[in-house]
Structures are given as C-alpha cells and as structure tokens.
Amino acid sequence: MALAAGDVWLKTGANLLLFGPPGGGKTHLGAAIGLALVEDGWRVLFARTTDLVQRLQVARRELALESAIAKLDRYDLLILDDITYVSKDQAETSVLFELIATRYERRSLLITANQPFGEWGRIFPDQAMTLAAIDRLVHHATILEMNVESYRRKVALDRRRGPGRPPVHATPNELEKAVIDAGNRIASP
Known part of the structure; x- marks a missing residue:
C-alpha cells in the first residue's frame, strides 16, 4: 500500500x-501500482521498454532526443516494462542509458525484468555502461524479487486438465470392455 501511495x-x-x-x-x-498512483493524482506513463526506446531512437535521428526526454520528465513515474528485451544495440542502449541517467535522483522509474542484474550485460554493449546503469537504478530503489510459478502456465495446465476427474489413458481392450458393460447396463431392465 505504501508503494501505491507514492508520496515517499x-x-x-x-x-x-x-x-x-x-x-x-x-x-x-x-x-x-501505476493505476493507484494515477488515481492519487500522480502523472504516470506505462510503456514497453522496447517501444519507448524505439521512439527515443527516432527522436535522436531527428535531433530531438533532449526534447523527447524533457517531455518524459513531466511524468512522476515511468514504468518500463520488460527492460531485458532491449537488444544489445549501441543506438538502443545509449538512449536507454541516457533516459536512466537523466532521471537519476530526480524522477522515478518502475522497471520490470525477468533477468537478474548479472544478466544485464546482454542489454548494454559494454561492462562500464551496464554497471553505471545498474548503479543509478539501485542507488535509491526498492527491489522486489518475485519467485513464483508462472500464472500463465498454471492457468494453461488447469485448462488442459479441465473440470472433473483427470483423463484416463485406456487401452483398446479396456475401451471395448467399457462399451460392452455400458451396453449391458442399458439393455438390462
């Protein structure tokens, strides 16, 4: 609830x-959390990280990166979803790093990632940029590690099992016997 309040x-x-x-x-x-903050009057932007990075790359090509980052600065919180799906391309990661560096200690980021920091070398092209980005992100951060089973997998397994008892694997002889037994019950008065 404290995170959803956002005031601190x-x-x-x-x-x-x-x-x-x-x-x-x-x-x-x-x-x-973003929705709760919006309901409390905070300005929040939710974006897939890859989409936001592509928009920032376009702004850089048009020599408008500074202006694009300034527009993002209007938001109290940027939610960057799936940061680890950004490819290790110099152009992509440099605008991402610039965004992180610009917001450092001034504006908040909420970042989701399915890879621990040790795997972030796959995002940024060199070790120094990786360490600098992580350092800025964790300096003033609350980190939640969610070690849970996939909800999507659980739902898919439940759907596959279906309602009622689990399916029985029957041999052709067992099926024939079951059909004969069912027929005898129907025929018997």
Whole structure:
C-alpha cells in the first residue's frame, strides 16, 4: 500500500525494480501500482521498454532526443516494462542509458525484468555502461524479487486438465470392455 501511495518514494525520485520469471505478475503489479498512483493524482506513463526506446531512437535521428526526454520528465513515474528485451544495440542502449541517467535522483522509474542484474550485460554493449546503469537504478530503489510459478502456465495446465476427474489413458481392450458393460447396463431392465 505504501508503494501505491507514492508520496515517499516518488517525491525523492526513488525507483522500484520488479524481478522474476516470465508469468510471475511483474507487469500486472507494475500496472496496478501505476493505476493507484494515477488515481492519487500522480502523472504516470506505462510503456514497453522496447517501444519507448524505439521512439527515443527516432527522436535522436531527428535531433530531438533532449526534447523527447524533457517531455518524459513531466511524468512522476515511468514504468518500463520488460527492460531485458532491449537488444544489445549501441543506438538502443545509449538512449536507454541516457533516459536512466537523466532521471537519476530526480524522477522515478518502475522497471520490470525477468533477468537478474548479472544478466544485464546482454542489454548494454559494454561492462562500464551496464554497471553505471545498474548503479543509478539501485542507488535509491526498492527491489522486489518475485519467485513464483508462472500464472500463465498454471492457468494453461488447469485448462488442459479441465473440470472433473483427470483423463484416463485406456487401452483398446479396456475401451471395448467399457462399451460392452455400458451396453449391458442399458439393455438390462
């Protein structure tokens, strides 16, 4: 509830980092926190990280990156969903790093990731940029590690099992016997 209120962490430019496997509810939790903050009057933007990075790349090509980042600065919180899906491309990661660096200690980020920090070398092209980005993100952050089973997997398994008892694997002889037994019950008065 304290995270959803936002008054402490958003005023100080702190971050919220949600880690866990795919299907664990990171995006859902991030969106729920964002919605609660909007309802309390905070300005929040939710974006898939890859989409936002592509928009920032276009702004850089048009020599308008500074203006684009300034527009994002109007938001008290940026929710960057699935940061680990950004490819290790210099152009993509440099605008992402610039966004992180610009917001550092001024504006908050909520980031979801299914990879721990040790795997973030796959996002940023060099070790120094990786360490600098992580350092800025964790300096003033609450980190939630969500070690849960995938909700999507659980729902799919439940759907596959269906209502009632689990399916029985019958041999052709057992099926024939069951049909004969059923026929005898129907024929018997």
